[in-house]
Amino acid sequence: MTSHLTPVSAAGRQRRPAIALLAVSCSLALAVTIGGVIGGLRINTTPSEPLGLWRVAPLDRPVQVGDMVFVCPPETDTTLEGFERGYLRSGLCPGGFGPLIKTVTALGGQRIEIAGAITIDGRPIANSNLVSRDGPGRPLHPYEGGTVPSGFVFLHSPFPGSWDSRYFGPVPASGVLGLAKEVLTYAP
Structure with missing residues (x-):
């Protein structure tokens, strides 16, 4: 056989x-x-907040100072330049940007002053020193300061190299996707 x-x-x-x-x-x-x-899961690959897996949690109230949020930046000349320089990643926000994870430090009506660091309504913000150049040596231009318009938020991250409202100014609160909650992260 x-x-x-x-x-x-x-x-x-x-x-x-x-x-x-x-x-x-x-x-x-x-x-x-x-x-x-x-x-609502997102992966953070930038050092301005801990690296790893985050969740967009629903925000069922108006955004408040101190909220850590996911936010879609508006499509402006400044954000387009940030995207070209690699400060913003690709994503599903309008303009093709990925959302940012930042802490809300001011709301509409609050006064922002920009010098070597940031003050909000005369109160200094910790870890808000400005830098004049990014890592590759390109010039950074700070936001000129002023009163945050109604319906806008001013965003900050304590990471020294963070690209936040110190440079691009207040953003519409309508771009806030929700609260940023850590799921599985690593802070180097």
């Missing part, structure tokens, strides 16, 4: 693990994408 089984070649045996790895990788990428869209 002869067997009609065809021997499996070495190349065929090598393809199986590669195909399985590809299938698992694609399934994981799809799960993360769906979790991001449906579950």
Whole structure:
């Protein structure tokens, strides 16, 4: 009696693990994408806040000073320049930007003064020193200061190299997507 089984070649045996790895990788990428869209998950890859997985939590009240939020920056000349320089990542916000994670430090009607650091209504903001150049040496131009317009927020991050409202000014509160909540993060 002869067997009609065809021997499996070495190349065929090598393809199986590669195909399985590809299938698992694609399934994981799809799960993360769906979790991001449906579950509000986002990955932070910039050092202005801890690196890792964050969640956009619903905000069922008006934004307040001290809220850490996800916010879509408006499409302005300054944000377009920030995008070209790599301060903003690609994402689903209008203009193709990714949302920022920042803390709200001022609301409409509050007075911002810009010098070597920021003061809001005469109160100094910790860790708000300005820098004149970014890492590659390109000039940075600070926001000129003034009263935050109604319906806008002023954003800050204590990270020294953060690109925030110190440079791009107040942003519309309508761009706030929700509160930023850490899920699995790492602060270097």
